[in-house]
Amino acid sequence: GQQLNQSPQSMFIQEGEDVSMNCTSSSIFNTWLWYKQDPGEGPVLLIALYKAGELTSNGRLTAQFGITRKDSFLNISASIPSDVGIYFCAGRGNYGQNFVFGPGTRLSVLP
Amino acid sequence: ETGVTQTPRHLVMGMTNKKSLKCEQHLGHNAMYWYKQSAKKPLELMFVYNFKEQTENNSVPSRFSPECPNSSHLFLHLHTLQPEDSALYLCASSQLRGGSDEQFFGPGTRLTVL
Numbered sequence: 001g002q003q004l005n006q007s008p009q010s011m012f013i014q015e016g017e018d019v020s021m022n023c024t025s026s027s028i029f030n031t032w033l034w035y036k037q038d039p040g041e042g043p044v045l046l047i048a049l050y051k052a053g054e055l056t057s058n059g060r061l062t063a064q065f066g067i068t069r070k071d072s073f074l075n076i077s078a079s080i081p082s083d084v085g086i087y088f089c090a091g092r093g094n095y096g097q098n099f100v101f102g103p104g105t106r107l108s109v110l111p
Numbered sequence: 112e113t114g115v116t117q118t119p120r121h122l123v124m125g126m127t128n129k130k131s132l133k134c135e136q137h138l139g140h141n142a143m144y145w146y147k148q149s150a151k152k153p154l155e156l157m158f159v160y161n162f163k164e165q166t167e168n169n170s171v172p173s174r175f176s177p178e179c180p181n182s183s184h185l186f187l188h189l190h191t192l193q194p195e196d197s198a199l200y201l202c203a204s205s206q207l208r209g210g211s212d213e214q215f216f217g218p219g220t221r222l223t224v225l
Contacts (some may be wrong), residue, residue, distance in 0.1 A: 042217050
């Protein structure tokens with residue numbers, strides 16, 4: 001079945017630093033979603049991407065839909081302590097197909 | 112506020128108990144989902160309901176039984192569970208056919224099977 005890989009698995013950064021993470025697939029996807037999950041809570045949708053090459057921002061977060069349609073990237077600028085959590089990517093092929101989720105990138109921010 | 116609520120938030124049950132998880136979405140969506148989230152594993156899709164009809168059952172054991180009485184409510188009935196079923200169970204909803212199909216999640220039910 002389809003699988004997504006996320007890199008890195010975990011990262012420790014200093015407050016104020018920028019963060020980059022990515023998600024790759026062996027299959028072509030037509031939609032990418034990025035979620036953040038806090039401990040004990042459900043994932044919260046951050047950004048949705050629908051077109052290859054699309055670059056979308058949500059505050060300090062910016063996500064890109066890779067032009068090969070097999071990857072996506074999430075950047076966080078000027079990290080703050082509340083950015084701590086697990087970031088998941090999800091992708092799907094055609095509209096209406098189920099989303100496949102990545103294993104997540106665990107982000108820790110050191111003060 | 113995500114618009115998707117789940118109860119209970121925590122549940123401890125023995126292997127012989129019967130319990131139910133409840134999910135309610137206030138977003139006017141027409142599709143609802145159950146996912147299982149275990150430590151260090153990607154989210155596993157369990158069931159999909161589209162316009163109250165079950166459209167997917169991802170080889171889930173029969174000790175898990177879903178019910179969708181209307182497009183706003185989804186239940187997961189549990190019986191004779193095993194300790195390996197302990198996990199975070201997440202409900203999600205989305206708008207299919209004419210809307211963006213992003214999925215919105217509830218806060219989850221943390222299930223522990225003793």
